[in-house]
Amino acid sequence: MSSQVDQDAAVGGHYRRDEVARAAGVKVRNLRYYQERGLLPPPRREGRIAWYSEDHLTRLRLINDLLGRGYTVNGIAELLAAWEQGGGLSQLLGLEREMTRDWEQEDSVVMSRAELRELFGPTASPEDTRRAAELGYVTIDGDLVTHRSRRLLEATVTLVRAGVPLAEVLDAGDFVQTQAAAVADRFVALFSTHVIGTDGLEQLSATRLQHITEAVSALRPLAGEVVATEFARAMARRVDAEVAGLLRTESPGT
DNA sequence: CTTCTTACA
DNA sequence: TGTAAGGA
Numbered sequence: 371m372s373s374q375v376d377q378d379a380a381v382g383g384h385y386r387r388d389e390v391a392r393a394a395g396v397k398v399r400n401l402r403y404y405q406e407r408g409l410l411p412p413p414r415r416e417g418r419i420a421w422y423s424e425d426h427l428t429r430l431r432l433i434n435d436l437l438g439r440g441y442t443v444n445g446i447a448e449l450l451a452a453w454e455q456g457g458g459l460s461q462l463l464g465l466e467r468e469m470t471r472d473w474e475q476e477d478s479v480v481m482s483r484a485e486l487r488e489l490f491g492p493t494a495s496p497e498d499t500r501r502a503a504e505l506g507y508v509t510i511d512g513d514l515v516t517h518r519s520r521r522l523l524e525a526t527v528t529l530v531r532a533g534v535p536l537a538e539v540l541d542a543g544d545f546v547q548t549q550a551a552a553v554a555d556r557f558v559a560l561f562s563t564h565v566i567g568t569d570g571l572e573q574l575s576a577t578r579l580q581h582i583t584e585a586v587s588a589l590r591p592l593a594g595e596v597v598a599t600e601f602a603r604a605m606a607r608r609v610d611a612e613v614a615g616l617l618r619t620e621s622p623g624t
Numbered sequence: 625c626t627t628c629t630t631a632c633a
Numbered sequence: 634t635g636t637a638a639g640g641a
Binding site for chain 3: 626627628629630631632633
């Protein structure tokens, strides 16, 4: 009966300095070190006693694991920061569902070629239809045309009725697809280097795989959030500039 | 005395 | 990362 330490520690999720250290398999000295490097949140203080929680324990184990795999302290700090941000955002908004939705889950619209012509009017050519199919917006089966996204179709119709030639709308769609792919590549690259590393997925432990899965789902909406925000800002600037230009040329004075 | 920090190697 | 010394 010489050590009752484990009983005290296991109950409330409160650990003293040396208890977390032992439980996580790190040296007491390093608790401070990780704290200074921003890897570990500071413990709750009660007089001279530093109390560590289950969260601290979990994080320490993760840090230790990553360190053992050759990650640098700085790399882990970056990962942890991104992780926390992503998790916070994904919980914050119901946006997650909206942003991770892809075409397969969207309403599709089926119509005949005649209906399609009627929808778009004279600016739409068979060539446009072919191009739309090439870009993946529609699939053609005999006389039936299926558009994969009702929202995109409606947006396109709106633009065309406002006077934008369909061919140019398709050009824009092509451009957006390319740029979106580039943006996605960038986020994925970030993720691979900082989270997965060079080892590849094969030799990862089950717990780390779990962590990665969580991080992916946390980072997806974060990436969407970043892009949406930047896009909104860019649009606002361009529109402002355009409107200012029009005002100068069209109404020189009253 | 214990618990924790600071500072130096 | 170890550890000696000092504050609370």
